[in-house]
Amino acid sequence: MDLTEILSSVEIFEGLEPAELSLVAQICRERRLHPGEAITEQGDLGDELYIVTDGFVEVSLGEGAATSRVVVNLGRGQIIGEMALVDQGPRSATVRAIVDPTEVQVIQRQDFERLCQGNYKIGYIVMRNIAADLSFKLRHRNLSER
Amino acid sequence: MPVYKVSFVIAGGDHPGAIVNMSRPPEVGERVKLGNKIFQVVEVLNLIPPRGEFHYIHATCRTEEKPKSGKVSKK
Numbered sequence: 405m406d407l408t409e410i411l412s413s414v415e416i417f418e419g420l421e422p423a424e425l426s427l428v429a430q431i432c433r434e435r436r437l438h439p440g441e442a443i444t445e446q447g448d449l450g451d452e453l454y455i456v457t458d459g460f461v462e463v464s465l466g467e468g469a470a471t472s473r474v475v476v477n478l479g480r481g482q483i484i485g486e487m488a489l490v491d492q493g494p495r496s497a498t499v500r501a502i503v504d505p506t507e508v509q510v511i512q513r514q515d516f517e518r519l520c521q522g523n524y525k526i527g528y529i530v531m532r533n534i535a536a537d538l539s540f541k542l543r544h545r546n547l548s549e550r
Numbered sequence: 551m552p553v554y555k556v557s558f559v560i561a562g563g564d565h566p567g568a569i570v571n572m573s574r575p576p577e578v579g580e581r582v583k584l585g586n587k588i589f590q591v592v593e594v595l596n597l598i599p600p601r602g603e604f605h606y607i608h609a610t611c612r613t614e615e616k617p618k619s620g621k622v623s624k625k
Contacts, residue, residue, distance in 0.1 A: 460585040474566045481571030544557040
């Protein structure tokens with residue numbers, strides 16, 4: 405499956421035309437992860453957005469083994485690092501691969517911002533969809549705590 | 551092609567649940583593999599209205615009490 409086809413099944417790109425998906429694909433870089441390998445560490449600075457294209461990652465809060473707890477697992481099509489992309493704050497959670505293989509596509513903030521500034525339609529659609537993704541994650545969290 | 555974004559919540563136990571995109575919605579009674587663990591789906595409902603090709607589903611699962619033979623959906 406080619407990358408634009410994979411990206412078309414990721415919610416944050418919902419509404420983009422094939423030519424626009426190709427522009428997004430040009431700024432993606434594939435990364436493979438081993439189980440236990442961290443993508444982000446809570447508190448670190450980060451300037452990358454990750455899209456899970458295969459496998460699973462676990463998202464945990466708290467620093468150190470004694471206080472750390474897993475709050476959700478994310479599988480194919482889910483995004484990681486969107487908070488730091490939007491607010492440029494430190495990473496809010498630690499994210500680790502939990503199965504083999506786990507693959508992500510990586511987008512650098514600078515490349516993403518350049519793409520959005522050069523094409524406001526892409527910028528509007530992706531930002532709207534990131535807001536929808538954050539909303540879905542909040543709904544999941546609310547349901548988990550019923 | 552439709553995409554089903556599913557919020558899996560695990561009833562009981564300490565599993566945090568999962569969010570994953572699927573090519574079809576989960577079904578009650580189906581066994582699903584989330585990460586390294588297998589669960590049984592006990593409830594499925596639409597969480598919010600669909601948008602474009604994306605459908606938003608909530609599924610409640612329970613931990614399997616004992617190993618069973620049969621097909622498992624890998625997510």
